[in-house]
Structure formats: C-alpha cells, structure tokens
Amino acid sequence: MEKLKGIFTALLTPFDENNKVNEKSLADLVRMNVKMGVKGFYVGGSTAEAFLLSTDERKLIMDIVKDTAPECTLIAHIGSLDERVALELGKHAKNLSYDLVSSVAPFYFKFSFDEIKNYYYRLADGSELPMLVYHFPNFSGVNMGIKEMSAFLADDRFAGIKYTSNDFFTLERCKAHFPDKVIYNGFDEMFLAGLSMGADGAIGSTYNFMANKFVKINLLFAQNKLAEARKLQNEANEIIEALIKVGVMAGEKAVVSAMGIPMGNCREPFGKLEGDALKQFLDFVLPKIEA
Numbered sequence: 001m002e003k004l005k006g007i008f009t010a011l012l013t014p015f016d017e018n019n020k021v022n023e024k025s026l027a028d029l030v031r032m033n034v035k036m037g038v039k040g041f042y043v044g045g046s047t048a049e050a051f052l053l054s055t056d057e058r059k060l061i062m063d064i065v066k067d068t069a070p071e072c073t074l075i076a077h078i079g080s081l082d083e084r085v086a087l088e089l090g091k092h093a094k095n096l097s098y099d100l101v102s103s104v105a106p107f108y109f110k111f112s113f114d115e116i117k118n119y120y121y122r123l124a125d126g127s128e129l130p131m132l133v134y135h136f137p138n139f140s141g142v143n144m145g146i147k148e149m150s151a152f153l154a155d156d157r158f159a160g161i162k163y164t165s166n167d168f169f170t171l172e173r174c175k176a177h178f179p180d181k182v183i184y185n186g187f188d189e190m191f192l193a194g195l196s197m198g199a200d201g202a203i204g205s206t207y208n209f210m211a212n213k214f215v216k217i218n219l220l221f222a223q224n225k226l227a228e229a230r231k232l233q234n235e236a237n238e239i240i241e242a243l244i245k246v247g248v249m250a251g252e253k254a255v256v257s258a259m260g261i262p263m264g265n266c267r268e269p270f271g272k273l274e275g276d277a278l279k280q281f282l283d284f285v286l287p288k289i290e291a
Contacts, residue, residue, distance in 0.1 A: 009041050011045075117152075131157055206236065209259060254281065
C-alpha cells in the first residue's frame with residue numbers, strides 16, 4: 001500500500017516539429033518530476049492525449065517512462081473504446097512490469113453498468129495486473145456511486161480508484177468501506193479537500209511542472225499544518241485558474257517548454273496557444289511557479 005500512496009504525475013506527451021512523440025523531452029520531463037519528489041507516474045492518460053495517440057505511440061511512451069524511471073511506481077492507462085487495443089496495452093504494461101493498469105470507463109455509447117463492469121473485469125484478467133478504475137464522470141459521462149464502485153473495490157483484482165470528481169461524500173464512503181484500497185484525488189484544484197476526505201494521494205496534470213507544491217501540501221497535511229497547506233493550495237489554484245482560461249493542456253505544455261523542455265503543441269483538433277495570449281499567460285504564471 002505504501003508504494004501506491006503519494007503524488008503521481010499524469011504525464012503530458014511532448015511532440016516534435018513533425019508531430020511525433022519527442023522521446024528526449026519525455027525522458028527529461030520524467031527526470032524533472034522525479035527531482036520534484038513524485039512517487040510515480042500515471043502514463044498514457046487524459047493528460048497524455050491518449051485518444052489522439054496510436055497504439056504503438058502509447059506503447060512507446062510506456063517504454064520510455066519505464067526506462068527512465070524504473071525505480072518509480074508506474075500506472076499505465078490502457079483505456080480504449082476498442083477493447084482489443086486496451087487488452088494489448090495491458091499485456092504490454094505487464095511485460096514491462098508496471099505496477100498497475102487503469103482505464104476510464106467506456107464512453108460515448110452509454111453502456112449499461114453491467115457492460116462497464118464486465119469491461120473492467122476482462123481488462124483486469126487480461127493484463128494480469130491490479131486494476132485502478134479511472135472515475136471521471138465529467139468526461140466519460142459515466143457516474144458511479146458507492147454501490148457501483150463496491151463492485152470493483154470488493155474485488156481483489158482492483159487496487160482502487162483514480163477519483164476525478166467533486167463528490168467527496170462518495171470518495172469518503174469508498175475509503176471508509178474499503179480502507180485497504182487506494183483512492184487518488186483527481187482534481188488538482190481540490191487536492192487538499194480530497195486529502196481531508198481520505199484520499200491516499202493524487203494523480204494530476206499540473207504536477208508536470210509544479211509537483212513540488214503538491215508534494216509539500218501532502219506533507220503539511222500529514223503534519224496537521226492546515227493553514228500552510230491551504231496557502232500552497234491557493235497558490236496552485238491561481239495558476240490553475242489561468243490555465244483554464246487558455247486551455248489546460250496547451251497551457252501546461254507552454255509552461256514546461258518555457259522551463260526548458262520542448263513540448264510542442266497539443267494534437268489537433270486542439271488549438272494552439274501562441275502570440276500575445278501565450279506571452280501574457282507565461283508572464284503571469286512563471287513567476288508564481290518559481291515563487
């Protein structure tokens with residue numbers, strides 16, 4: 001359990017000028033985050049633009065992260081509407097000795113809960129690794145309460161939940177009923193709230209460039225220094241508020257690029273952050289990150 005607790009960066013995917021995965025930048029980004037004190041990485045998730053990547057690209061990213069940070073706890077997001085792809089990625093994660101696999105619930109077609117449940121069960125069996133359910137109702141359209149989550153948390157094949165929702169009552173109930181399962185807070189801007197309701201740590205996208213702030217919030221919370229923790233959460237939220245205005249992933253890539261690791265743009269149909277908007281954003285955000 002201790003290996004699974006703490007701060008995990010949901011890695012961005014850097015692209016080069018030819019729109020290919022920038023392998024050097026990805027390795028540099030992983031190393032920078034290790035120095036900031038993260039416990040591990042969530043690889044190939046929403047922040048990685050997973051559904052805009054080919055299966056081979058998703059495997060390549062898994063390879064690079066494993067080669068760069070073999071000492072870290074690694075979670076591979078393998079979710080896909082094509083279950084065959086998800087199973088292929090799960091087997092790849094197993095071959096690389098990843099610690100967990102994860103998947104967002106199958107979306108778009110409004111599957112029944114039994115269909116969603118059986119999808120997760122087949123992925124857990126096929127990958128032969130502990131499964132982390134990725135609960136993200138705002139994006140997947142699949143909302144689960146404690147009854148549905150119990151179908152996973154009561155099963156030994158499931159390690160826990162990546163919980164990206166502001167329904168903290170359900171988060172708390174999950175942890176209360178299943179204390180031996182890991183619950184990760186998913187919304188960076190609500191990290192301290194998630195900790196207060198029982199989260200064991202967090203998986204976040206802004207950790208790519210300011211994981212150190214969240215590592216410290218986690219430590220301060222454990223030390224019961226809530227006023228100091230809240231001050232750091234407020235500082236992070238000022239940056240997150242600016243990110244929301246320009247586009248979260250485009251803004252995150254711009255920040256990391258400005259820190260010296262070329263990230264390129266997000267893949268289309270995402271737009272580009274450039275010109276005066278980019279300059280104004282970086283002029284506001286970079287001093288706050290460095291503070």
